[in-house]
Amino acid sequence: MSEGKNYLNEKKGLSSWLFTLDHKRIGILYMITVFTFFLLGGVFALLMRLELFKPGENLISAALYNQFMTFHGAIMVFMVIIPGIPAFLGNFFLPLQIGAKDVAFPRINLLSWYCLIVGAAVALCSLFFNGVDTGWTFYTPYSIRTDNGTLWVVLGAFIMGFSSILTGLNFIVTVHKLRAKGMGFFQMPLFVWSLYSTAIIQVLATPVLAITLLLLSAERLMGIGIFDPKLGGDPVLFQHFFWFYSHPAVYIMILPAMGIISELITTFSRKTIFGYKAIAFSSVGIAAVSFFVWGHHMFVSGQSEWVGILFSFITMLVGVPTAIKVFNWVATMYKGSIKFDAPMLYANGFLFLFVIGGVTGIMLATLAFDVHVHDTYFVVAHFHYVMVGGTLMAITGGLYYWLPKMFGRMYNEFWARISFAFIFIGFNVTFFPQFILGFMGMPRRYHDYTPVYEPLNQLSTAGSWMIGVGFVIVFFVVLQALLKGEKANSNPWGAVTLEWQTDSPPPHENFHEAPMITKGPYDYN
Amino acid sequence: MTTTEAKIHKVAHHFESARQEESACKLGMWLFLCTEILMFGGLFVGYVIYKRMYPAIFLQGATFLDWKLGALNTVVLLVSSLTMALSIYYIQKGKNNKAILCLCLTLLCGFIFMGVKYLEYSHKLHLGLAPGALFSYTETPTLEGLPLYFSFYYCMTGLHGLHVLVGMLLIFWMIILAGKKQFNTSYYTPLECVGLFWHLVDLIWIYLFPLLYLVE
Numbered sequence: 001m002s003e004g005k006n007y008l009n010e011k012k013g014l015s016s017w018l019f020t021l022d023h024k025r026i027g028i029l030y031m032i033t034v035f036t037f038f039l040l041g042g043v044f045a046l047l048m049r050l051e052l053f054k055p056g057e058n059l060i061s062a063a064l065y066n067q068f069m070t071f072h073g074a075i076m077v078f079m080v081i082i083p084g085i086p087a088f089l090g091n092f093f094l095p096l097q098i099g100a101k102d103v104a105f106p107r108i109n110l111l112s113w114y115c116l117i118v119g120a121a122v123a124l125c126s127l128f129f130n131g132v133d134t135g136w137t138f139y140t141p142y143s144i145r146t147d148n149g150t151l152w153v154v155l156g157a158f159i160m161g162f163s164s165i166l167t168g169l170n171f172i173v174t175v176h177k178l179r180a181k182g183m184g185f186f187q188m189p190l191f192v193w194s195l196y197s198t199a200i201i202q203v204l205a206t207p208v209l210a211i212t213l214l215l216l217s218a219e220r221l222m223g224i225g226i227f228d229p230k231l232g233g234d235p236v237l238f239q240h241f242f243w244f245y246s247h248p249a250v251y252i253m254i255l256p257a258m259g260i261i262s263e264l265i266t267t268f269s270r271k272t273i274f275g276y277k278a279i280a281f282s283s284v285g286i287a288a289v290s291f292f293v294w295g296h297h298m299f300v301s302g303q304s305e306w307v308g309i310l311f312s313f314i315t316m317l318v319g320v321p322t323a324i325k326v327f328n329w330v331a332t333m334y335k336g337s338i339k340f341d342a343p344m345l346y347a348n349g350f351l352f353l354f355v356i357g358g359v360t361g362i363m364l365a366t367l368a369f370d371v372h373v374h375d376t377y378f379v380v381a382h383f384h385y386v387m388v389g390g391t392l393m394a395i396t397g398g399l400y401y402w403l404p405k406m407f408g409r410m411y412n413e414f415w416a417r418i419s420f421a422f423i424f425i426g427f428n429v430t431f432f433p434q435f436i437l438g439f440m441g442m443p444r445r446y447h448d449y450t451p452v453y454e455p456l457n458q459l460s461t462a463g464s465w466m467i468g469v470g471f472v473i474v475f476f477v478v479l480q481a482l483l484k485g486e487k488a489n490s491n492p493w494g495a496v497t498l499e500w501q502t503d504s505p506p507p508h509e510n511f512h513e514a515p516m517i518t519k520g521p522y523d524y525n
Numbered sequence: 526m527t528t529t530e531a532k533i534h535k536v537a538h539h540f541e542s543a544r545q546e547e548s549a550c551k552l553g554m555w556l557f558l559c560t561e562i563l564m565f566g567g568l569f570v571g572y573v574i575y576k577r578m579y580p581a582i583f584l585q586g587a588t589f590l591d592w593k594l595g596a597l598n599t600v601v602l603l604v605s606s607l608t609m610a611l612s613i614y615y616i617q618k619g620k621n622n623k624a625i626l627c628l629c630l631t632l633l634c635g636f637i638f639m640g641v642k643y644l645e646y647s648h649k650l651h652l653g654l655a656p657g658a659l660f661s662y663t664e665t666p667t668l669e670g671l672p673l674y675f676s677f678y679y680c681m682t683g684l685h686g687l688h689v690l691v692g693m694l695l696i697f698w699m700i701i702l703a704g705k706k707q708f709n710t711s712y713y714t715p716l717e718c719v720g721l722f723w724h725l726v727d728l729i730w731i732y733l734f735p736l737l738y739l740v741e
Binding site: 100101102103108170204206207208212214218222223225226228233237509 | 537539540549557559560561563564565568574579656669670673677684
């Protein structure tokens with residue numbers, strides 16, 4: 001019954017959105033925000049690739065290139081991928097999947113969105129102060145000395161960190177306290193497990209980034225010298241602090257994506273997920289190990305060799321729970337009744353690209369090899385295979401999958417598949433050559449290169465256009481669905497998790513009657 | 526709004542019971558305290574590393590601090606934690622006025638602490654014992670790296686002082702709520718959460734005091 005009252009038409013007007021305490025509406029606010037920033041970050045990426053089409057200074061100056069690179073990184077990391085899945089899809093679906101009426105602290109949930117907006121606004125203030133050219137990692141001592149708006153971006157990231165902390169805190173409490181009657185931890189959908197693991201990282205790692213950025217701000221404002229070698233400080237300590245957050249942060253980015261893939265694979269294989277507990281525990285396992293691998297970003301920073309060996313070993317351990325997930329997904333598909341709707345295409349794209357990203361990650365964890373390709377395009381390619389090939393594929397697949405539930409409308413299947421083709425092929429055309437460029441020794445982060453790298457760079461730039469076209473198609477498919485899409489019934493995919501047992505779109509308090517759980521989350525029989 | 530209405534706390538719509546709400550709020554508060562510990566943890570780790578790197582400057586730096594003032598502040602905060610805990614005890618016993626009195630005493634302790642901190646800061650800044658690049662003390666010969674000690678001193682006590690201020694604001698808010706008779710023997714979750722926060726702020730000082738004032 002999609003005619004009746006639902007969360008979308010229950011109240012009207014801008015203020016009913018800006019002051020809403022409904023987790024679903026806050027999820028939509030995040031969706032709009034994240035998409036806007038994604039567009040912005042994407043434009044910077046396309047401009048960078050355009051500059052790299054030919055060697056030499058062509059389109060933009062070297063200084064401007066450095067700024068574009070910083071904006072692309074900072075926007076995509078802090079404003080797109082980190083809030084992307086947890087705060088948008090997680091906010092919307094975590095309470096639905098555990099049969100709750102809302103998250104535990106709705107006001108804090110809204111506050112987290114405002115933290116993101118205020119933080120982003122503060123970061124954008126840097127544009128009035130010559131921009132920022134430090135890269136998204138703000139390495140000292142350059143970030144202390146460089147004469148521009150670094151302080152604003154640092155403070156902005158600090159504020160956005162609170163958004164992440166508050167979301168994580170909210171999710172942990174929600175999962176512990178608000179599950180429906182009869183739902184134990186092992187009746188929770190795997191997306192919830194992954195969000196729970198993510199939330200642990202958000203709560204425990206982000207405060208360390210907060211203090212690091214505060215110290216960096218104090219460094220710029222008062223010259224406290226803690227990270228400044230001129231005053232006896234240690235810039236490598238900054239790297240330790242920064243990566244103590246930022247490595248777990250890449251699991252903040254990928255874990256919820258894995259959760260989406262678990263949902264998609266099982267739904268479109270019409271089959272109970274294989275190895276439920278293994279997948280659930282591997283999420284927690286990745287979260288736990290993630291705190292002990294930060295040093296692999298610093299193999300050439302001068303940290304002790306023994307520490308390097310230890311970090312190398314622990315980093316390889318991450319491969320174990322990750323591989324457990326991949327094998328279980330493949331095993332789930334085995335002998336399933338697979339339907340290749342767009343979400344499933346994206347899920348398979350994820351599997352393909354993420355495995356490449358993961359295996360090259362193991363290569364990079366190897367000390368000797370890492371020294372060889374450190375700071376080259378190999379690292380860029382690896383990172384993008386995981387973050388774009390992994391997280392963005394998952395978020396797009398998840399968007400199509402849950403669009404009918406969120407808005408009560410179906411999207412156009414044909415064009416959704418076309419968008420997949422563009423993004424998947426374009427992605428490989430863009431980033432696979434970068435592995436080769438890295439092997440050949442092309443360093444990352446420069447606006448220029450020697451002519452020997454030209455053909456592969458041109459291929460890469462052409463690929464970036466395909467990705468761009470792909471996401472434009474995604475945008476129009478979503479727009480068309482919202483405006484003219486067919487009405488969706490409450491469960492168009494025949495999925496069994498709780499969110500599909502209520503109306504599309506769901507009513508204000510999610511369920512007409514409080515759900516009772518009597519079976520596992522993926523019982524298709 | 527009549528006073529009888531004000532006394533009754535309504536459980537938020539998405540909770541099933543007051544018990545569920547209370548336990549959720551407390552879990553949330555404990556998680557928040559974890560984030561606080563990790564945030565200060567960064568500073569403590571930095572302290573340990575630099576103490577190992579430059580032990581001499583930490584020894585010299587501590588001689589510029591007045592341990593008596595530090596000890597006074599420690600006592601003040603410990604007393605404030607006691608009065609904070611007592612205020613919750615009195616609410617549990619239904620003695621609202623005594624609870625308010627205890628909260629006011631806690632707030633007073635906060636003011637004393639910040640007053641002493643102000644005296645310490647202004648005295649040091651007057652002498653030029655400022656952090657890092659702003660350091661300009663020349664009266665007696667000092668070690669080359671001494672400004673770094675004061676960077677830690679100001680960052681650690683400064684961030685802590687900021688937390689004391691936030692705690693004082695929260696306690697003030699609790700006094701208002703208690704004045705409006707919002708708490709009763711079965712509902713006092715906000716007070717308990719503020720109490721937890723205040724105890725953590727106290728606890729952090731217990732570590733800061735010996736690390737900064739009593740180094741040997």
